[in-house]
Ligand code: UDP
């Protein structure tokens with residue numbers, strides 16, 4: 383069985399009704415503690431597409447870190463320009479910015495099951511998340527995909543993204559290998575990683591994921 387790992391962080395003071403507060407206080411048995419899944423994999427490995435299938439089948443709330451950051455850019459918020467420049471370079475936005483966006487979504491959600499897509503992207507991201515939210519993921523899904531396939535998918539997805547071009551993809555792949563793989567390694571050692579072969583039709587890939595959720599998520 384999966385262990386639910388909920389560490390306590392003394393500085394954490396989420397709103398009384400949030401799942402994080404419930405995780406911390408461990409009150410009333412009929413109240414749900416958060417179930418957190420990190421969804422990792424390189425650019426174009428299919429994280430977003432697979433998250434949509436998981437949401438549809440298992441009723442999770444999908445939080446794409448990249449989408450939350452792009453929303454900051456399009457709503458002209460204070461960090462918008464910095465975020466845009468960082469994304470164009472394929473680099474990683476400072477942890478405090480991303481963690482705050484994710485935290486806000488978790489704390490304001492009625493759901494308690496979260497898919498956190500494309501985060502943490504570095505050990506620094508991971509440590510900041512665990513420290514600020516006071517929780518660890520229950521499961522980490524790693525969509526394993528060869529680089530040439532990822533490049534092919536990103537260049538053909540036509541979503542108008544500033545970072546979906548050959549130059550930025552090369553940088554993102556380097557950043558993925560250097561900074562994101564250590565996060566996957568960290569959770570592999572802790573027995574939390576489910577590695578998924580990301581090559582194949584959407585439904586075929588999803589069939590590898592289905593049994594994990596059927597078993598682990600109540
Ligand atoms: N990004 C980031 N921190 C995150 C998630 C995304 O800095 O936690 C930035 C980073 O520059 C990344 C870009 O947003 O290259 C796009 O991320 P997204 O997850 O949307 O890309 P995908 O992997 O889905 O292609």
Ligand code: MG
Nearest residue numbers: 429430448500
């Ligand atoms: Mg994505």
